[in-house]
Amino acid sequence: MSASEPTTTKAPTLESLVGNLPYAKGHGTGNDFVLVADPTDQHHIDKHQVAALCDRHRGIGADGLIRAVPSKFLAEGREVLESSPDAYWFMDYRNSDGSISEMCGNGVRVFVHFLLAEKLVELPVGSQLSIGTRAGVKIVTRLNDGYAVDMGPWEFIFEQAATENGLDSRVSTAGLEKVRGALSISMGNPHTVVALANETELENLELFTIPEVLPLPPHGTNVEYVVAADPVVVEGVGSLRMRVHERGVGETLACGTGACAAAMATRHWAQALDVLQWKVQVPGGELGIEFTPGATGREHVVLSGPAVLVSRGAISAS
Numbered sequence: 107m108s109a110s111e112p113t114t115t116k117a118p119t120l121e122s123l124v125g126n127l128p129y130a131k132g133h134g135t136g137n138d139f140v141l142v143a144d145p146t147d148q149h150h151i152d153k154h155q156v157a158a159l160c161d162r163h164r165g166i167g168a169d170g171l172i173r174a175v176p177s178k179f180l181a182e183g184r185e186v187l188e189s190s191p192d193a194y195w196f197m198d199y200r201n202s203d204g205s206i207s208e209m210c211g212n213g214v215r216v217f218v219h220f221l222l223a224e225k226l227v228e229l230p231v232g233s234q235l236s237i238g239t240r241a242g243v244k245i246v247t248r249l250n251d252g253y254a255v256d257m258g259p260w261e262f263i264f265e266q267a268a269t270e271n272g273l274d275s276r277v278s279t280a281g282l283e284k285v286r287g288a289l290s291i292s293m294g295n296p297h298t299v300v301a302l303a304n305e306t307e308l309e310n311l312e313l314f315t316i317p318e319v320l321p322l323p324p325h326g327t328n329v330e331y332v333v334a335a336d337p338v339v340v341e342g343v344g345s346l347r348m349r350v351h352e353r354g355v356g357e358t359l360a361c362g363t364g365a366c367a368a369a370m371a372t373r374h375w376a377q378a379l380d381v382l383q384w385k386v387q388v389p390g391g392e393l394g395i396e397f398t399p400g401a402t403g404r405e406h407v408v409l410s411g412p413a414v415l416v417s418r419g420a421i422s423a424s
């Protein structure tokens with residue numbers, strides 16, 4: 107190659123996408139998504155197209171893409187329908203790098219808000235809707251000022267180490283001097299929660315590189331860094347601050363499933379299992395967490411927070 111030749115690598119483009127594909131852009135506490143309604147399963151947006159759409163310089167820009175498709179069209183959706191025949195809509199979620207994740211807690215609130223705006227469902231305040239996801243059915247309740255989602259049961263990923271000493275992994279992160287102990291929790295998708303000493307440590311993290319987690323949960327992990335409030339519980343409500351590095355995305359302003367895992371880890375470390383209400387401050391706002399007895403006999407986590415649609419458009423790259 108001569109010195110005058112351009113050195114740019116070929117970036118994924120949007121040209122291969124169907125012309126004039128309508129989309130909406132929305133977010134939940136700053137965790138943002140491109141949303142596409144696909145009632146007849148016409149739009150098979152592949153991994154590269156998702157990455158191109160989510161590109162913040164050459165595309166629309168988002169932390170992920172969500173396709174709203176009837177559950178009956180996907181194998182995972184048909185599985186959900188076997189136990190929950192009312193889960194008509196399926197949240198087909200992808201991270202911004204095009205990878206699939208089992209679940210997205212902020213995404214499912216924005217998803218239901220989008221279904222309502224598209225007039226694909228009716229949902230008066232106080233009523234509930236079942237949504238199919240790759241982590242099973244999720245029941246979403248419409249609130250006056252947002253949505254509450256029953257995210258199902260939490261689970262330790264490395265059960266024995268977690269229950270024996272409360273730590274099961276070690277995480278090293280740019281901007282954090284020492285390697286830290288951590289606790290891995292599944293919310294349908296994997297999370298590894300790291301407790302930091304103070305707010306300065308939280309602010310100094312450099313989350314533009316992928317944290318190193320050992321042992322790494324089998325399907326990779328999202329990493330949440332938390333600082334518990336002092337005191338951690340006030341009038342029966344626990345609080346913490348959190349930043350997150352998401353698998354398949356990078357740092358985001360919020361992660362709903364991550365907030366559930368972070369509240370659970372903090373509750374475990376603080377030996378505060380009787381504290382059922384938690385507030386999680388994320389860079390994009392605040393999320394509410396409630397631990398409730400689940401129908402299956404296992405404890406469930408209910409996540410609540412806002413959902414906002416900010417724009418609509420049509421993908422028409424040329």
Ligand SMILES: N[C@@H](CCC[C@H](N)C(=O)O)C(=O)O
Pocket residue numbers: 137201206207208209210211212213295296328352353354355358360361362363364
């Ligand atoms: N931001 C989401 C989680 C999205 C998926 C995650 N990056 C993964 O790969 O598991 C949330 O709000 O839960």
